[in-house]
Amino acid sequence: MPTYKKMLVAIDLTEEAPQVLNKAKAMCDAQGAELLLVHVVEPVGYAYGGDIPMDLSELQDQLDKAAREQLGKYGDEYGIAAANQVVTVGRPESEIHRLAKEHNVDLVIVGSHGRKGFQLLLGSTANGVLHGTECDVLAIRIH
Secondary structure (H helix, E strand, O other): OOOOOEEEEEOOOOOOHHHHHHHHHHHHHHHOOEEEEEEEEOOHHHHOOOOOOOOOHHHHHHHHHHHHHHHHHHHHHOOOOHHHEEEEEOOHHHHHHHHHHHOOOOEEEEEEEOOOHHHHOOOOHHHHHHOOOOOEEEEEEEO
16 A cells, blocks of 8 residues: 555535544554645535626625634544645635645545445546546545
C-alpha cells in the first residue's frame, strides 16, 4: 500500500458524514498523514438556473456561515486543526480538484451512495472527482 502524506476528505454535512470521516481519520492516523477537511457549498443560483431576479447573496452568506460552523464541529470532534478546515463555494468536483492541486494532496477521500453495479459512481460527485483528479481517489461506501 502506498504511503500518503496529505489526504483531503470531502464531506457533505449530513448525518452520514461521520461514516466517511471515521474511515478517513483512521487511514490518516495509520499513515501519519495530514488531513484536510473540505466542504463545498454550491452557489444558490445553481439551484434556480441563475434566472432569479433577486439578490441571493444574503442566503449564500447564511449557507456559508452554517457550513463553516458545522465543519468546525466535525473538525473539533476529529482533531482537525482549523487551518485544515476548508469551506468553499462552487461546483464540488471543480473545487475538490483545485484544492487537491493547491495543497499537494496525494489521496482524495469522498463518500459514495452505492448504486447497483457500475452505476456505483455514475453521475455522482464521487465520479466527477475521480475523473480529473491527478492523485488517488478513495470512494467510501455510505450505508
